Amino acid sequence: MRQSRSIIAALLAPLVASILLTSFAAGPAAATRKIAKSRPPPSPVKCEMPKFRIVVDVGHTPDAYGALSARNDPEFGFNFRLASLITTKLKSEGFAATRLLVTDGKARPSLFKRVGAANDGRADLFLSVHHDSVPDKLLDTWEFDGAKSYFSDRFSGHSLFVSERNPQFTTSLKLARMIGRQLKEQGLHYASQYTLPVMGRYRRQLLDKDVGVYRYDGLIVLSRTRSAAVLLEAGSIINRDEEMEMNSAERQELIAGAVAAAVGEFCERR
Numbered sequence: 001m002r003q004s005r006s007i008i009a010a011l012l013a014p015l016v017a018s019i020l021l022t023s024f025a026a027g028p029a030a031a032t033r034k035i036a037k038s039r040p041p042p043s044p045v046k047c048e049m050p051k052f053r054i055v056v057d058v059g060h061t062p063d064a065y066g067a068l069s070a071r072n073d074p075e076f077g078f079n080f081r082l083a084s085l086i087t088t089k090l091k092s093e094g095f096a097a098t099r100l101l102v103t104d105g106k107a108r109p110s111l112f113k114r115v116g117a118a119n120d121g122r123a124d125l126f127l128s129v130h131h132d133s134v135p136d137k138l139l140d141t142w143e144f145d146g147a148k149s150y151f152s153d154r155f156s157g158h159s160l161f162v163s164e165r166n167p168q169f170t171t172s173l174k175l176a177r178m179i180g181r182q183l184k185e186q187g188l189h190y191a192s193q194y195t196l197p198v199m200g201r202y203r204r205q206l207l208d209k210d211v212g213v214y215r216y217d218g219l220i221v222l223s224r225t226r227s228a229a230v231l232l233e234a235g236s237i238i239n240r241d242e243e244m245e246m247n248s249a250e251r252q253e254l255i256a257g258a259v260a261a262a263v264g265e266f267c268e269r270r
């Protein structure tokens with residue numbers, strides 16, 4: 001029995017080999033024909049967590065500090081604290097090539113510095129971190145710390161912005177939606193006022209009404225960056241209650257965790 005089996009094997013071997021050779025020969029040729037026929041667009045760069053270059057941009061500069069909170073604290077400080085936490089979180093979750101971007105100087109030149117830093121560093125992802133306010137005409141006055149101060153309790157919540165002028169608009173929108181979804185799952189709500197006429201020149205097109213993603217084409221940091229780019233307004237610091245929440249470690253942890261989870265999901269699906 002043993003012998004006859006090996007004889008059959010010996011007889012079959014060339015046949016098996018020829019079948020294998022035939023299929024190998026047909027394989028690559030067939031694949032080439034397929035590719036030539038359908039010509040798919042180049043696939044996006046694969047995301048390898050340790051090599052994925054994320055730039056976390058701190059909105060504004062110490063000189064041009066952005067909005068002033070209801071309690072007269074500059075927006076830059078809020079942005080710096082949250083962006084630092086997001087950076088730490090992303091690094092600890094395996095995105096070792098994440099970089100915190102702090103810019104100095106005047107407002108407009110600083111925008112081009114940011115874009116230059118991201119493009120020169122061949123960033124894969126650009127996330128700008130801000131805190132929100134309202135147009136001046138909506139401000140009310142109160143006294144804080146003995147000084148006349150400004151606030152508006154009318155609106156609250158976070159919002160996300162992407163630019164259709166960004167070369168990777170679709171990817172940017174996808175990431176913005178993932179961040180929005182994560183924030184929503186944490187029980188946070190988005191700022192819906194950007195569609196209202198009262199916002200005047202700040203009025204924006206709502207691209208995702210479920211999770212609060214708006215279109216903001218004119219923003220330099222979104223339109224001039226070559227990588228996918230998203231701007232996060234993390235919450236309103238002109239709203240007196242929300243300012244306190246944005247100052248709390250709990251809220252900062254919640255937002256940073258949501259952003260890191262979204263970036264993780266984004267990388268996984270790439």
Ligand SMILES: [Zn+2]
Binds near residue numbers: 059060067075131
């Ligand atoms: Zn800002």
